[in-house]
Every structure is written in C-alpha cells, then in structure tokens.
Amino acid sequence: MIEQTVGELLKDHVTLDLERIDRLYLNLYQPQLQTGGGVAIFFKGHRGTKVASTVLMAPITRDFVKAIHAFAKREGVDIVRFAKRQRKDEVTRERLKDFSRPERVLYIGTAQERFVSFRMLRGCRQNNVFS
Numbered sequence: 001m002i003e004q005t006v007g008e009l010l011k012d013h014v015t016l017d018l019e020r021i022d023r024l025y026l027n028l029y030q031p032q033l034q035t036g037g038g039v040a041i042f043f044k045g046h047r048g049t050k051v052a053s054t055v056l057m058a059p060i061t062r063d064f065v066k067a068i069h070a071f072a073k074r075e076g077v078d079i080v081r082f083a084k085r086q087r088k089d090e091v092t093r094e095r096l097k098d099f100s101r102p103e104r105v106l107y108i109g110t111a112q113e114r115f116v117s118f119r120m121l122r123g124c125r126q127n128n129v130f131s
Helices: 006-010 036-046 054-075 088-096
Strands: 079-081 108-110
C-alpha cells in the first residue's frame, strides 16, 4: 500500500507556473447527487430536513441564481445568454476588444445544456405514473 497521497508524491517533482487565466469554466458533477438515495442523504443529512423532496431544490436554485445576478449588478458585469450553437469563444474575443482592465470578470455566460436531473411533476395519470 502506498503511504503517500498523489499530492505528497508530486509535491517536490511538479511545478505549476501560471502567468494568467484567460477563461474559467465552472462545471460541477456530483455523482452522489445522481441517485434518489444520494439526493435524500443530501437533504436529510446535509440540509437537516425531515423529508427529502425534489420541491426543496427550487429554493436552492433560485438563491444561487439570485446571488449570481446580485454579483453581476454590484460589479457591473453583463450576463450573456448564449443562443443555441452560438460560439462562446467568438463572443469572448469580441468583448475582449474593448476590455482594458488588467483583472476583472469579463462577463457571465449562461447556456442551456442537456442533463439528467430529478424534478417535481404535477398531476398523474390513472396508472399512477407522473406525467
């Protein structure tokens, strides 16, 4: 068995020299939240709710989006909604032409991406399958 973590093993052998970041993409994938059981553990264990329900997801999402919009307004950052198949790099290059600050958020981009998620559906059919 290895007695060191990967970080400890590489510490004295790898150097990261970063001069600048030209873009930063934030994506989150949490495999434990891809199952009903994982979602239940999140709400009951982490959030302290008595019942795990998909209804609890909406306020979290709304608060997150509200915080992003508050940041954008406070910092004077545009929120750009990308159209389907719109090239994000081209939008960024165009915006960079007029950008002269050494450091700042250029814009916040939002796009719809396909993903599997839990959701709450209203109403049901006679065979008790949600529609």
